[in-house]
Amino acid sequence: MGTLEAVLLTIATAATPLLIAAVGELVVERSGVLNLGVEGMMVMGAVTGFAIALMTGSAWLGLIAAIIVGALFSLLFGFLTLTLVTNQVATGLALTLLGLGFSGMLGEGFVGQPGVKLASVYIPGLSDIPLVGKLIFGQDPVFYISIALTAAVVYFLFKTRAGLTLRSVGDNHGSAHALGISVIGIRYMAVMFGGGCAGLSGAYLSLVYTPQWTENMTAGRGWIALALVVFASWRPWRVLAGAYLFGAVTIGQLHAQALGFGIPSQLLSSLPYVATIIVLVLISRNKRLTMMNTPASLGRPFVPDR
Amino acid sequence: MKKTLLALTAATLVSFGATAAYAKTKACFIYVGPIGDFGWSYQHHQGLLDAEKAMGDELETAYLESVPEGADAERAIERFARSGCNIIFTTSFGYMDATNKVARRFPKVKFEHATGYKREHDNVSTYGSRFYEGRYVQGEIAASISKTGVAGYIASFPIPEVVRGINSFILGAQSVNPDFKLKVVWVNTWFDPGKEADAAKALIDQGVDVITQHTDSTGPMQVAAERGIKAFGQASDMINFGKETQLTSIVDDWGPYYIERIEAVAKGSWDQKDTWAGMKEGHVVMAEYTNMPDDVKATAAATEAKIKSGEFHPFSGPITKQDGSEWLKEGETADIGTMLGMNFYVKGVDDTLPQ
Numbered sequence: 331m332g333t334l335e336a337v338l339l340t341i342a343t344a345a346t347p348l349l350i351a352a353v354g355e356l357v358v359e360r361s362g363v364l365n366l367g368v369e370g371m372m373v374m375g376a377v378t379g380f381a382i383a384l385m386t387g388s389a390w391l392g393l394i395a396a397i398i399v400g401a402l403f404s405l406l407f408g409f410l411t412l413t414l415v416t417n418q419v420a421t422g423l424a425l426t427l428l429g430l431g432f433s434g435m436l437g438e439g440f441v442g443q444p445g446v447k448l449a450s451v452y453i454p455g456l457s458d459i460p461l462v463g464k465l466i467f468g469q470d471p472v473f474y475i476s477i478a479l480t481a482a483v484v485y486f487l488f489k490t491r492a493g494l495t496l497r498s499v500g501d502n503h504g505s506a507h508a509l510g511i512s513v514i515g516i517r518y519m520a521v522m523f524g525g526g527c528a529g530l531s532g533a534y535l536s537l538v539y540t541p542q543w544t545e546n547m548t549a550g551r552g553w554i555a556l557a558l559v560v561f562a563s564w565r566p567w568r569v570l571a572g573a574y575l576f577g578a579v580t581i582g583q584l585h586a587q588a589l590g591f592g593i594p595s596q597l598l599s600s601l602p603y604v605a606t607i608i609v610l611v612l613i614s615r616n617k618r619l620t621m622m623n624t625p626a627s628l629g630r631p632f633v634p635d636r
Numbered sequence: 637m638k639k640t641l642l643a644l645t646a647a648t649l650v651s652f653g654a655t656a657a658y659a660k661t662k663a664c665f666i667y668v669g670p671i672g673d674f675g676w677s678y679q680h681h682q683g684l685l686d687a688e689k690a691m692g693d694e695l696e697t698a699y700l701e702s703v704p705e706g707a708d709a710e711r712a713i714e715r716f717a718r719s720g721c722n723i724i725f726t727t728s729f730g731y732m733d734a735t736n737k738v739a740r741r742f743p744k745v746k747f748e749h750a751t752g753y754k755r756e757h758d759n760v761s762t763y764g765s766r767f768y769e770g771r772y773v774q775g776e777i778a779a780s781i782s783k784t785g786v787a788g789y790i791a792s793f794p795i796p797e798v799v800r801g802i803n804s805f806i807l808g809a810q811s812v813n814p815d816f817k818l819k820v821v822w823v824n825t826w827f828d829p830g831k832e833a834d835a836a837k838a839l840i841d842q843g844v845d846v847i848t849q850h851t852d853s854t855g856p857m858q859v860a861a862e863r864g865i866k867a868f869g870q871a872s873d874m875i876n877f878g879k880e881t882q883l884t885s886i887v888d889d890w891g892p893y894y895i896e897r898i899e900a901v902a903k904g905s906w907d908q909k910d911t912w913a914g915m916k917e918g919h920v921v922m923a924e925y926t927n928m929p930d931d932v933k934a935t936a937a938a939t940e941a942k943i944k945s946g947e948f949h950p951f952s953g954p955i956t957k958q959d960g961s962e963w964l965k966e967g968e969t970a971d972i973g974t975m976l977g978m979n980f981y982v983k984g985v986d987d988t989l990p991q
Contacts, residue, residue, distance in 0.1 A: 541858060
């Protein structure tokens with residue numbers, strides 16, 4: 331395996347969890363709901379995925395369980411913000427705190443145990459092609475899921491009627507409601523989709539990235555995913571670009587350090603954030619287009635008239 | 637109303653009675669990471685559990701985990717000081733200023749700050765372990781088994797504690813192979829399994845075949861295992877994460893110190909101290925030497941024994957600094973001040989020290 335190939339593979343691994351969580355949150359925000367609980371749902375997914383995989387011996391079951399738990403956990407957020415109309419920002423933050431604490435409690439017995447690793451795909455012949463073989467045909471299955479997920483979300487949001495409905499709910503929930511669309515129902519589904527994605531993203535960390543469970547192992551990736559959605563101005567392919575750019579600069583700066591470039595490491599460490607923000611700001615600098623992409627009802631509570 | 641008052645008075649009396657019967661000592665701990673990190677904070681928490689076991693009913697404990705270094709730390713320490721803690725252990729370098737600040741306001745509470753050097757008030761002690769002793773042994777092992785002649789070092793923050801470890805490691809390595817090289821990657825975090833794993837991958841991709849870390853997760857060990865190279869554990873014995881990978885691990889054993897200091901508070905004999913103990917006192921323990929040839933094992937054990945007996949000091953001259961200037965002459969050993977404030981590399985480290 332050549333160095334370049336190894337580097338590219340590492341970048342894909344770093345970008346995948348960000349992409350999955352961010353695409354999920356994008357759908358949530360497109361429906362007009364701001365869920366700041368991504369980190370909490372992610373860490374719940376991480377602990378569930380790890381525990382179930384260890385108990386059953388199947389990483390796949392772990393992934394599925396993580397998606398379910400992520401979705402159920404987000405349902406709590408949905409119930410509070412959509413049915414009881416609590417403040418979305420505060421509830422989302424609470425969800426993160428709850429997830430971090432609760433996952434620590436659940437995972438107490440799993441600390442210090444090596445986990446089950448999800449095996450990478452291997453196609454004889456194709457996976458052995460120099461440079462691109464492993465990159466295209468030899469990665470972990472979740473990598474392919476993440477790309478397919480992004481494409482599916484693009485198709486759903488912009489090519490289907492259901493997607494149009496979801497966007498209309500996010501843009502003007504009053505009008506959508508007047509047209510007879512179930513605003514709350516659609517938002518519930520979007521929130522659960524986001525939760526499932528966050529759960530999967532968390533399980534990726536505990537089953538592929540570093541097959542282990544430690545408290546707070548998401549280490550802020552949920553927040554990065556949230557930021558990516560905003561900087562990508564709610565466009566799925568830009569989220570993908572942002573996630574990969576972030577991954578590339580993160581890995582690149584580690585290599586630069588190992589090569590012994592005389593650049594201060596603190597500066598290098600901040601590069602992924604700086605670079606991602608600059609690039610995404612540049613590609614979304616058309617103010618009118620950005621305004622069009624921003625869900626107009628984002629974060630605004632909806633109480634149907636009776 | 638009267639009834640409530642009566643009840644309150646009764647309750648107060650009862651609680652006073654209880655205090656009089658046997659004075660409980662309350663020891664409180666502040667951790668930088670989660671106790672489940674299986675590294676630094678995990679080991680401090682093991683120390684707390686040891687103290688509980690040793691002192692039983694006489695001891696009451698409390699702890700806060702994942703407290704960020706900075707403004708939050710001050711608030712957390714102050715909360716403990718107000719809540720009746722008799723002794724507070726702040727277990728990360730970054731709590732140094734916060735600990736001293738709070739100590740000024742609570743002169744009756746004893747403060748113990750790990751790995752720092754500031755004791756601005758009489759009620760602040762500092763303590764640390766001479767992990768560099770273990771790092772020297774690691775360096776020796778690394779140079780003996782490495783085929784590429786380059787090791788990778790995953791570092792957290794450029795503080796003296798970490799720099800000292802890097803220097804000791806390279807000195808140990810050079811004692812075996814004078815041309816041995818060390819690549820250093822700073823991840824600017826104590827705990828992020830993913831990022832630590834990424835750093836390990838980057839180092840391996842650049843040709844290192846032994847990895848050591850000064851961060852707290854088991855991420856790098858797992859990457860090393862996956863890629864089939866060797867690695868050293870950190871803070872706790874990480875053999876479960878690399879049965880064919882871990883060479884040894886520097887295990888922090890804080891139990892004896894915590895018991896000693898808490899008992900001193902209980903007896904009223906606590907005094908300000910700066911403790912810096914190592915292998916000799918049992919604060920720095922090497923995990924079993926594994927996955928290496930027997931002769932390397934024997935050399936490592938011999939060096940460990942020599943450091944324990946005081947016969948050998950990892951920082952003994954002649955040592956040249958990275959910039960080529962002389963640090964220690966033949967026969968000299970480093971003084972404690974320079975070691976505690978170490979802010980320079982010795983020759984052979986392939987990195988620019990972040991300032």
